[in-house]
Amino acid sequence: MQVRNIDSDAADRLMEPLTALVVQAGEAIMRVNRAAMRVDGKQDGSPVTEADLAADQIIADGLARLAGDVPTLSEERTHLASPPFRGSFFLIDPLDGTKEFVAGRDEFTVNLALVTEGVPLLGIVSAPALGLLWRGIVGRGAERVRFDGATIGTAEPIRTRKLPGPGEPWVAAVSRSHGDAKSEAFIDARPNAVRKTCGSAVKFGRIAEGSADIYPRFGPTCEWDVGAGCAVVTAAGGKVTDDRGGELRFGERGDTGFIIPAFIAWGDSEAVASY
Numbered sequence: 238m239q240v241r242n243i244d245s246d247a248a249d250r251l252m253e254p255l256t257a258l259v260v261q262a263g264e265a266i267m268r269v270n271r272a273a274m275r276v277d278g279k280q281d282g283s284p285v286t287e288a289d290l291a292a293d294q295i296i297a298d299g300l301a302r303l304a305g306d307v308p309t310l311s312e313e314r315t316h317l318a319s320p321p322f323r324g325s326f327f328l329i330d331p332l333d334g335t336k337e338f339v340a341g342r343d344e345f346t347v348n349l350a351l352v353t354e355g356v357p358l359l360g361i362v363s364a365p366a367l368g369l370l371w372r373g374i375v376g377r378g379a380e381r382v383r384f385d386g387a388t389i390g391t392a393e394p395i396r397t398r399k400l401p402g403p404g405e406p407w408v409a410a411v412s413r414s415h416g417d418a419k420s421e422a423f424i425d426a427r428p429n430a431v432r433k434t435c436g437s438a439v440k441f442g443r444i445a446e447g448s449a450d451i452y453p454r455f456g457p458t459c460e461w462d463v464g465a466g467c468a469v470v471t472a473a474g475g476k477v478t479d480d481r482g483g484e485l486r487f488g489e490r491g492d493t494g495f496i497i498p499a500f501i502a503w504g505d506s507e508a509v510a511s512y
Contacts, residue, residue, distance in 0.1 A: 241307055241325055242324045242325055242353055243304075243324075243325040243351060243353055243358070244353070245358065245374055245375070245376055245377055248351055248358050248374050249374055249377060251303065251359070252359065252361075252372065254303055255349060255351075255359070256363075256370070256372060256382070256389065257389065258295070258296060258300070258349075259296070259347050259349050259361045259370065260363060260365075260387060260389060261299070262291075262292035262293075262295045262296050262347045262363075263292070263347050263364075263365030264365070264386065264387060265288070265291040265295055266288040266292050266332060266345075266347070266365055267365050267366065268291075269286070269291065271288075271338065271341060274286050274287050274288065275287060284335045284336060284339055285313070285335065286335060286339065288332055288338060289312075289313055289331055289332040289335060290313060290331075292331035292332050292347055293314065293329070293331035293332075296331055296347075297314070300327055304327075307325055307327060307351075309326060309327040309329060310322065310326055310460070310461065310488060311328075311329040311330075311331060311461065312330050312331065312459065312461045313331060315495065318491060318495075320488060320489065320490065320491030320495075321489045321491070322352070322487075324354070325352065325353040325354075325358075326351075326488055327350070327351055327352075328348075328349070328351075328352050328461050328464040328465070328488070329348065329349050329350075330346075330438075330462055330465070331347060332345060332346075333346045333347070333348050333438050333461075334414075334436045334437025334438070336414050337413070337414070342413075342436060343364070343436075344366075344413075344435055345365075345366065345436060345437050346362050346363055346364050346365075346438045346439060347361075347362075347365065348360075348361070348362055348363075348461060348462070348464070348465035348466065349465055350464035350467070350487075352464060352487045355486040355487055356375075356484070356486070357375070357464045357465070357467045357468035357471070357487060358375050358468060359373070359374045359375075360373055360464065360465035360469040361465055362438045362439070362441055362442050362465050362466055362469055364437075364439055367439075368383055368384055369382070369383055369384075369442070371445050371446065371469045372392075373445065373470075373473055374468070374472055375471045375472050376472070378394060378396075378472055378473070379394070379470075379473035380393060380394055381393045381395045381445075381446055395446040395447065395473055397445060397470065397473045397504035397506075398447035398450065398504050399505050400450070400507065401428070404428075404429070405428075405429070406428070406429035406430060406431045407428060407430045407431065407450045408430075408431050408432075408433050408449045408450050408451075409427065409431070409432050409449065409450065410433050410435050410443050410449040410452040410502075411432045411433065411434055411440075411452075412434075412435070412440070412454070413434050413435070413436050414436070415454070415456060415458075417455055417456040419456075420454060420455045420456070423455065423501075424453065427451065433449050438465060440452045441466025441467070441469055441477075441502060442469065444470050444473075444502050444503075444504050445466075445469045445470050445472075445473035445475065447473075447504065449504065450503075450505070451501065451502065451504060451508075452502040453500075454499060454500055454501075455480060455499045457496050457497065457498050458496070458497050459494070459495050459497065460487050460496075460497060462497075463497055464487055466502065467485060470502050470503075470504075474504075474506065475502065475503050475505065475506055476502075476506035477500055477501070477502045478500065478501055478503070478509055479497075479498075479500060480499035480500065480501060482510075485497065
């Protein structure tokens, strides 16, 4: 297959149909009866449900129609991946926060990113149970969109916020299910830090809309958990780095299981320089 590079103009043309596709995947998730569904365990110990698989199938079919010449890497189809990815590819987590979903909570997401030359260019993070999504294209800005079923509302521009001033508290987005001691120590080092507990990639959305300042994760996670949120935060004016302030790269190292050892999402990109 010929390598295809999708630039920001082409990404902009894809944004609306991709948004509709992600919302449709969320509808499929919401139709699943959580009280009666089957929950299986994958080799890494993480859960997978019929909701994960239903959303993945909808996204796979939709991407085949919209951009069938662009490769995909989905959490549920890693066995079909052929890294390293050249040019552009879609990076998908059809149900991020499966533990939240199984537990009956609302903070789970559908994550879709378009990565070009190893860097997320477009991202959509949709929270179906909240009727809320965050989306963005790097260099073109980010938006928050409310939706009800398949009805998508008007997009509202969003931006990250500047570093808290002297005496003002940092607001740190933290995981309900994946805390670690190093992340806690990092937050404690921020002046007057306040923790805002969120599930799944909702944390990236809170950074992008300016309701939180930082989201550190010093434990390992996977590229599909981070790619869409990385694009949204960057498009909104922030930055997502590794634990040393360096650039994250995607789709290049399948031999590591597409693992990201650690990352930090910063609302104020200028704060990275002082880290």
